Amino acid sequence: MTSLRLSCAVSLISFVFAACSSGGSEEPSGEFLMVLQTAPQDGSDQAPTEARIGFQVDGEIDPATLTSETFFVTAEDGTQLEGERMILDDDPTAAEIVLDAPMEVITNYTATVTTGLQSLGGASLEEDYEWTFKTLDSEWGVSEWIEEDINGTSRAHDAAVDGQSNALAVWVHETASGTAIWANRYNRTDLWGEPVAIDDGGGRVAEPKIAADEAGNGFAVWERINEGGVAANIWVNRYDVDTGAWGTAELLQTGEVTRAEEPSIAAAPDGTAVATWAQVDPDLPGSRLVIWARVYAPGSGWGEAAQIGETPQTSLIRASQVGMDADGNALAVWSRPAVGGDVIWSNRYTPGTGWGTPELIKNDADPGAEPPREETTARQFQLSVGAGGDAFVVWLQSAEGRNDVWAVRFSGSAWDTPERVDDYDDDSKTNPDIVVDGSGVAHAVWSQIDPRFQNIWSNQYTPGSGWGAPELIEPPNDDPEEDANALEPSAGINAAGNAFVVWIQNTDSWASIWSNRLDPGTGWIGAELIEAIDRPAKAPLVIVDDRRHAHALWLHFVDSGFDWVRTNRFE
Numbered sequence: 001m002t003s004l005r006l007s008c009a010v011s012l013i014s015f016v017f018a019a020c021s022s023g024g025s026e027e028p029s030g031e032f033l034m035v036l037q038t039a040p041q042d043g044s045d046q047a048p049t050e051a052r053i054g055f056q057v058d059g060e061i062d063p064a065t066l067t068s069e070t071f072f073v074t075a076e077d078g079t080q081l082e083g084e085r086m087i088l089d090d091d092p093t094a095a096e097i098v099l100d101a102p103m104e105v106i107t108n109y110t111a112t113v114t115t116g117l118q119s120l121g122g123a124s125l126e127e128d129y130e131w132t133f134k135t136l137d138s139e140w141g142v143s144e145w146i147e148e149d150i151n152g153t154s155r156a157h158d159a160a161v162d163g164q165s166n167a168l169a170v171w172v173h174e175t176a177s178g179t180a181i182w183a184n185r186y187n188r189t190d191l192w193g194e195p196v197a198i199d200d201g202g203g204r205v206a207e208p209k210i211a212a213d214e215a216g217n218g219f220a221v222w223e224r225i226n227e228g229g230v231a232a233n234i235w236v237n238r239y240d241v242d243t244g245a246w247g248t249a250e251l252l253q254t255g256e257v258t259r260a261e262e263p264s265i266a267a268a269p270d271g272t273a274v275a276t277w278a279q280v281d282p283d284l285p286g287s288r289l290v291i292w293a294r295v296y297a298p299g300s301g302w303g304e305a306a307q308i309g310e311t312p313q314t315s316l317i318r319a320s321q322v323g324m325d326a327d328g329n330a331l332a333v334w335s336r337p338a339v340g341g342d343v344i345w346s347n348r349y350t351p352g353t354g355w356g357t358p359e360l361i362k363n364d365a366d367p368g369a370e371p372p373r374e375e376t377t378a379r380q381f382q383l384s385v386g387a388g389g390d391a392f393v394v395w396l397q398s399a400e401g402r403n404d405v406w407a408v409r410f411s412g413s414a415w416d417t418p419e420r421v422d423d424y425d426d427d428s429k430t431n432p433d434i435v436v437d438g439s440g441v442a443h444a445v446w447s448q449i450d451p452r453f454q455n456i457w458s459n460q461y462t463p464g465s466g467w468g469a470p471e472l473i474e475p476p477n478d479d480p481e482e483d484a485n486a487l488e489p490s491a492g493i494n495a496a497g498n499a500f501v502v503w504i505q506n507t508d509s510w511a512s513i514w515s516n517r518l519d520p521g522t523g524w525i526g527a528e529l530i531e532a533i534d535r536p537a538k539a540p541l542v543i544v545d546d547r548r549h550a551h552a553l554w555l556h557f558v559d560s561g562f563d564w565v566r567t568n569r570f571e
Contacts, residue, residue, distance in 0.1 A: 028059040032126040033119055038111065039096075042131035049103045049135050049547075053111050054088075054096035059119035061087050066095055070116040073097060076108050102547055108134050138548065140515070143531045143568040146184045146553075147195045151175050153562035154182075156207055157539065159553050163214030163269060164188075165545040168239060169553060170198070170208040170220050171565050179205045181222050183246065185239070186551065192567070198237045198246045202226070205235075207263060214269035216241035219296065221252060221263040221275050234260045234277045236302075252294060253279055254305050259289070264321045266385070268328040271298035274349060276308070276332045278317040289317040291334050291347075293355065308332060308347045310358040318342060323385030326438070326495075327351070331391050331410060333361070333383050341377025344393060346415070361393065361408055361415045378406075382433050387495040388412075390440035392461070394421070394432045403429045405446050409461065421459045421467050424448055431488050438495035439463070443518065445473070445489045445501050454485035456503050456516070458524070473501065473516045473524050486514070492542040492550060496520065500570070502530070502540040502552045511537040513554055513568070530568050538563070 028034060039054040040047040053073050066085050073081045083099040103109060113129045147154060152175035159169040167186040172179055181199040186192050198220060199205060208222040218239035225232045234252040239245070252275060253260050260279035267273040273296040278289040291309030296302050318335040330349035335342050344362035349355050362378050381395035391410035396403045397420075405422040408415055421444050422429060428449035436442040442461040447454050456474035461467050474486045486505045493499040497520035505512050513530040530552055540554040549571045556566040 027119060027121045028057070028123050030058075031123070033117070033123050034058045035113060035125070035129045036093075038131045040133040043133070045134040045136075047103075047109075047133045047135045049105055049138075050099070051103070051135075052096045052098055053083075054094060055111070055113055055129075056091070056094040057113075057117075057119070057125075058093065059121070059123055060092040061095055062118045062120050062122075063087055065116060065118040067116070070114045071095060071097065071112070073099075073109055073111045075104070081109075103135050105135055105548060106137050108132060138571050140528070140530050140552075140568050140570050143513075143566055144192065145556075146192050146565050146567050147171070147173065147182060149173060149175065149195075154555065154565050155539075155563060157541070157553055157555065157565050158208055158210050159541060159543050159551060160210045160212040160218065160267075161543045161545045161551070162212035162216040162218075162241075163546065164216050165547050165549055166212075166216050167543060167545075167551050168210050168212055168218040168220075169565065169567070170210045170222075172205055172208060172222075178203075181205050181208050181220065181237075183210075183218075183220060183239070185218075186569075196246065199224070199235060199249045207261070209263055209265045211265045211267035211273060212239075213267045213271045213273070215271065217267075217271055219265050219267055219273045219275070220246075221265045221277075223261050223263055223277075232259050232261055234263045234275070234279075236265075236275060238296075252302070252305075253277065253292060260292075261289075262317060262320045262334075264332075266322045266324040266330060268324045268330075269326055270328060272296060272324070272328045272351070274322050274324060274330040274332070276320045276322045276334075278320055278334070281307075289336075291317065291320055291332065291345075293322070293332060293349070295349070306355060308349075308355045308358065309334060310345060318379075319381070321381075321383040323383050323391060325385055325389045325391075326387040327389065329389060331383065331385055333381065333393055335378055335381055335395075341398070342379060344378050344381055344395065346393075346410075359415065362395065362397075362406075362418055380430070380432060384434045384436045384442070384493075386436035386440060386442075387438035388440060390436055390442070390463075392434045392436050392442045392444075394434040394444050394446075396429060396432055402427045405429055405432050405444065407434060407442075407444055407461070407467075409442070419467060421461075422446065422448065422457065422470050424450070424457075424470070426451070428454075433489055433491045433501075435491045435493035435499055436461075437493050437497040437499075437520075439497065441497055441520075443491060443493065443499050445491050447487055447489055447503070454487055456486045456489050456501065458501070471524070474503065474505075474514065474527050488538065488540055490541040492544040494544045494546050494548060496546070496548070498544060498548040500542045500544055500550045500552075502542045502554075504537055504540055504554070506536070510534050513537060513540060513552065515542070515550075515552060515570075517550070517570070531566075533557075 083097040157171035320334040376399040378395040385391040389412040408418040432446040499518040536557040555563040
């Protein structure tokens with residue numbers, strides 16, 4: 001391990017001492033040891049979250065006295081930070097702690113050197129020495145490409161973050177020779193690596209989805225139409241964090257299936273995963289689609305496939321999504337047409353018990369609405385499952401020529417009554433999304449016209465209080481000469497409640513990627529520009545890790561006429 005050098009040179013990972021060290025002397029000049037310098041300096045509000053905490057005294061430090069009891073750093077709540085203590089190789093009068101994990105942003109910390117620290121000659125401090133400092137806020141960095149094939153175009157990207165602040169991304173890349181599923185991985189040491197193909201080729205691929213567990217293993221699923229277009233299948237591949245490589249793609253659904261589509265994947269912290277998809281039931285007339293699922297168990301692999309949906313009256317399944325909580329419980333949701341409009345169904349998986357009974361969570365009529373609506377349809381639904389077991393589904397509910405944003409909560413054991421979460425009576429809302437943290441606090445976001453420009457709105461659900469009032473989180477554009485619209489919001493959150501929203505903001509001539517972030521104790525911080533683009537962009541998404549770092553990804557139009565995956569990181 002390379003120690004922090006207490007020099008006059010500027011370091012990117014830590015603060016430096018105010019003056020260059022001369023190496024000190026074996027014994028202090030006075031009766032007691034004296035602290036000459038600290039890093040960060042006392043009272044600093046500019047400490048990086050990954051800073052090394054250090055000090056220098058006027059005598060050579062006795063290594064036997066440098067312990068967790070004589071030199072430590074504590075957070076505001078009194079928790080002592082873990083890390084490795086060491087005396088610097090090139091300066092025996094200086095010591096540092098290399099922390100095991102980054103500090104929190106915008107947080108006060110106290111470092112302490114006690115009288116138990118001694119020099120080689122036995123001298124000690126006259127009294128304990130303390131200094132305080134505050135960490136910096138994070139910020140968006142410089143955008144970059146995560147793929148390199150200039151001879152094709154990309155689409156349908158997805159991303160996930162693991163418990164170690166690493167990330168995985170997948171996408172479809174198409175060239176003149178065909179399509180393939182590609183992936184790239186981000187780790188905090190080497191950043192984004194080299195993209196790799198993770199399917200074995202053949203046919204056309206679509207709809208890749210990805211999930212990651214606590215340790216960093218990844219699961220990717222996708223749809224493949226075989227050569228000749230005679231059948232569609234669901235395939236899966238797993239990233240093994242121990243080997244640092246993807247395995248061999250394998251067929252996920254079993255039996256003779258002529259059509260399978262709309263895959264989804266979720267993973268629990270312990271490495272369990274659940275995949276869902278829609279497939280044709282050969283025993284039903286009219287090639288009707290039903291929802292199926294398989295569960296992956298660490299050590300034993302994929303279990304038996306099981307039908308988890310109701311018997312449909314039509315062949316059309318709009319989509320399927322699945323999410324998991326920290327205990328390995330899973331929720332699957334899907335929509336299909338019914339009398340009066342599209343409806344939403346759900347089923348729950350419990351470890352040791354398996355799948356339950358399919359349940360209708362959004363029906364095809366809303367007679368209690370004002371005015372009454374006898375026929376409604378649910379579109380563009382999104383599912384989010386929190387670590388604590390709470391879950392939410394949000395959707396656009398269309399009736400009588402108007403779109404509204406609706407949501408329903410799963411409280412860990414049962415679904416609540418659906419509620420409308422916007423308050424704007426106009427057919428202008430689109431692209432709803434929702435996220436929920438580990439304590440059950442949820443944030444719904446959507447785009448709506450107010451009344452000339454498309455803007456981003458949000459509403460918060462708080463356990464015990466319910467939904468609040470909708471809030472504009474993207475500043476309105478008041479320039480009548482510049483018709484800027486904010487579109488396609490995507491939300492991400494971590495268990496602690498740090499939420500991010502990213503969106504496309506564009507005119508007829510330009511596009512840009514914007515973001516807003518929510519601090520649980522403060523609220524929405526304010527919209528900020530991630531990247532200005534002089535060409536089209538689309539399909540933004542954001543993922544958030546446990547350290548409140550975020551990745552934004554989007555499809556970026558390039559000079560060759562293709563779309564490539566581009567990303568930026570908030571750190």
